[in-house]
Amino acid sequence: MNENRSIFSLDGITGMLIATVLLLAILAGLTIWNINVQNTSATNFYDIKDEHLIQMRSVDNAKHLVDVK
Template sequence: MNENRNIFSIDGITGMLIATGLLIAILVGLSIWAINVQNTTATNFYDLKDAESIKMIGSKASDHIVDVK
């Protein structure tokens, strides 16, 4: 039998706390990144040039979008 058991080893509580802390840190980092991206895109306005000449098929949208900064 394995008599070399330790509750504070990497496989025990310590490992669980490290994994939980790492997952929470990743969650916080991605949440902050998402909020920053949303704030950036919310303040980045654009305008359409030649809106009447946009074709339904065969027209690239990037040719008609102009950033207003």
Template sequence: MENTNRNVFGLNGITGMLIATVLLLSILGVLTFFGLKAQQAVADKPYKITDPQALQMRDAANANQKVIAK
């Protein structure tokens, strides 16, 4: 079997590798951007516990004890 259609710059060569690298780096950049935006949005809205003495270990009602501080 003779391999006569080799192409270094084909999609299965250097070009394909560069396209995959750019695609992965752009996905990383977009996810980092949205992650930072979400983190900044949460950091601007801290919450406080209304009654720390009323908290019980492993209790679903603990979620009702927090309020967003303004």
């Protein structure tokens, strides 16, 4: 039998805690990034010019959007 085991090795409690802390840090980072992106998008207003010239399917439709900032 292998008697050289340790409860604090990387494949035991320590590894589980490292993985948990790493996953929580990734979750916190993505949450902060998400909040920043939503705040930026919510304050980025735009106006539509010449709306009567917008066609159903056209690549030129993006030219009708103007940032108000």
